Amino acid sequence: MSTPTRNRGARRTEILAAAARLFAERGFHGVSIEELGGAVGISGPALYRHFSGKDALLAEMLLDISSRLHSGAAELVTAASGPQEALEALLGGHIDFALREPYLITVHDRELGNVPEPQRRQIRRLQRLYVEEWVTVLSELRPGCAPPRLRAATHALFGLLNSTPHSAGELPPEAAAELLHAMALSALVNVH
Template identity: 75%
Template sequence: MREQPDTTRVSTPTRNRRMEILHAAAELFAARGFHGASLEDIGGAVGVSGPAIYRHFPGKEALLAEMLLAISSGLREAAVTVVTAASGPQDALDRLLDTQITFALEQPALITVHDRELDNVPEPARRQIRRLQRLYVEEWVTVLAELHPGCPPPRLRAATHALFGLLNSTPHSAGELEPEAMRGLLRGMALAALVNIA
């Protein structure tokens, strides 16, 4: 008689190795630069050999490309979601600020990697990243145009980029304040900056 499988055993979920690799690579690229962190370093950070990375990514450039594409597509999708759900332009702006501030507080390594390493992404993926970023900016510009109807779009676009510079300064201030205090500071400074947009 064939032995019946034990159905009482509870299986534990396996770790998402791909996400672990992306997270470890972001931290290492931020600390050492793209060229200063090897696949062996990344593998070691997640408990595998360097060559084992190739089971998940074709190489280091592909890993970087996926990392930065995920940032750009994630922010753009989040912006579309919160703007669609908002009750009006001020509510939409509040939600956009929450989204960007949360990203800035939780992912300072990704901000650093994006600022320093975008040129190391292969050209097709780099074009896609830039396109997603432009679409993300336009979500902000559309909302700001409703709040400041007389303000020309180029000025709103420039203000949005300047605002991102303020909010994405977190890699330089990590650990200075508790997260909630930093969140309040960033929100207050962002709203004060937008007062003079028109």
């Protein structure tokens, strides 16, 4: 009895991944329901069994990644033995995300404005909570630095780490991860 639910969940995940790729390549408005369905081997109208529309699909996509980033960061920080280990874990987690899911970075940057307002507020709230996980760790490492400065540094760091849609393909993932990690630590050295 659990097979249909599992298959439905797997199909939703497949649709979300295909939509992220298509939205990143052609933009939200440049992709039709029929093209989304075709990308996963179903008819466009069959998508309505999984999502009420393209905007609902986009909202779920961005809510999901925002939620995963926030909850993952909270778990990493909680499990760390101290702020330096927490920072290393946060960096590793975000770099892994940026290298694995560059399409989601592009979609978020370009398409957040197409998410309906209630969900957009939820996404922004989750993003603020994610940033605050970083700010809390950085404030322990840089106790004399004001939170607004640490917040600005965190956003700048995300700009660096989220550059992967433009750069990820030129280096093997391990080399890209190593480079991003080294650059991120170098950038943080000057935050005070």
